[in-house]
Amino acid sequence: MNPTENSQSLFNLPASPQAQREERGLESAQFPIAEGNQVAATASTSGEVSGGGTLSSPQSAERASSPPAAMGGESSGEASGNQAGEVAEPEYPSQGVLNEKIVDLVRFLLIKFRRMELATKSEMMTRAMRDYEEYYAVIFSKASECMRLIFGIEMMEVDPFVHSYFLYPALGITYDGMLHGVVGVPKTGLVIIVLCIIFIEDNCVSEEVFWDVLNSLGLYAGMDHFIFGEPRSLITEDFVQEGYVEYRQVPNSCPPRYEFLWGPRAYAETTKMKVLEFYASIVKQDPRSYPEKYAEALREQQERA
Template identity: 40%
Template sequence: MPRGQKSKLHAREICHQTEGETRDLQSVQAPAMKEKSSLLPTSPYVGVTTRTKSACRLQSTSKVPQRAFSTSESKCVSPTRSYKGGNYRNKRKQDSSKASSSTMKPPRSSLIGTVRVVVKYMMQMYKMKKPILKADVLKVITKEHRKRFFEILKKASFNIEVVFGVDLKEVDSIKHSYTLVSKMNLPNNGTVTRGRGLPKTGLLMNLLGVIFLKGNCASEEKIWEFLNKMKIYDGKKHFIFGEPRKLITQDLVKLKYLEYRQVPNSHPASYEFRWGPRSHAETSKMRILEFWAKINHTVPSAFQSRYDEALRDEEERAGAAGILSDTLIHGS
């Protein structure tokens, strides 16, 4: 087999390897243009976030609609009323199945399907710690969409950033080589547990955003309200994030990204979440606001109640860095 065909076949095989692990990724919707309707908007993006009512309540002083990770279920198209009895029910079931199938699994030949394939390919390269080459990405894109490479790359990059908390960076402009860099330093390329699952950085950054917007402390009840809007439920394994309670109350706590503790003098016992020391070290309040602003297609200053606090935090960090630098240069 010629070398070019072998390379193309290998690229396709890489995509198929991720099918089982990310087969439900299409159920996560992306941000759409702001709408007056309170319903969850649909979008051509794959694996991103949508606006939810609970996210809007996180910051009562801000009028900017906010989105959170969401896995919204597709609504099937209703059949016409000309069908009656058994025929009506059979027709409705068939139409429902067809509508659901076409909505949840757009053909690879569509732009949505192409973006999905590219997302899967990139995440596989990320897990394998391998560079992403334009030439290889083009091999998994259908011929009719190859001329839209940079548009597809931009959409795939946005999806990966918002869902997984990973940035696409170009490392070689001549060879068009890219790499994926995690926004935080979670172990095992963000998977937390070696060799298992997909990066959890995006979820962590969303949780840090909830905690910050709730006044740097969020009750366990509010955290679960937020997660439920993302279709993440206590005791139910999620296709990206695994068993959520273990992840947020044990794994991320043990890694010192979150603090989970009982509220003093609470009867019956209630619990709350705060930022852990590693979150303070690896990110900042402004970076979290920027992350949320990007999801909402707005600017950090739109989060009025917390923007000033984030600015003060940046100034304090800069001042502390300056003092440390002077100490290292001149000695104490």
């Protein structure tokens, strides 16, 4: 499967308040984490990045990239003789092989982000795309999309002559979370997902609905996730301590119930409009396609001006 397949349906944002009430907001959302087991790379304590999963086994990749056997019992000599004078068409690499190269590039970019180093085109081609340099454009495009959707890391070209790129957390967020959960893996993507859930659910989401959404993405309280670690402590402790999330008891609830809101650092570093635009860019829609949320984000933007 393509690592960014179905990227246009990563979120199922309700198109209307009625749909939002009926669908319970983002309970059936499809966030990038659901694709994480195919493109993610996890960091080891040694400082390097080891693969958290591959899209196809080396054996299947070898099979996909090897030439087909001669048909009809012809020997290779007979086959080549029969095809004398014909010009062989260039063979496009299989999707499995390209996916492996995308994963390799994601791993390389995660190392660059951790080391706070620029990533250059020549280095990416040498380190992650050897023998597949001609497919640089598609591999780079998919890898950068994975970095953004899963890890919340943007890439900005800082030198168009050598094509060097600076990697930084998206949406103005200054937290990368690499010291929390699985050490060395950026958690900005999870922060963005949490902020999106809260924003779409009218800026305050019950703990039950919140975990229903995360459960659908393969994140379960009390269970380690191979990219992020144990999500409950990460969100209710680390994200709260960092100021991105407020986790509070519902007033007068008995037995006690809890809810999630944006924290003060989230309001200080990003905006509802940025979160909505991030979502809209994923599903390739105009933010105005969601008029109520757009109007709310616009009001906040005008109030800050």
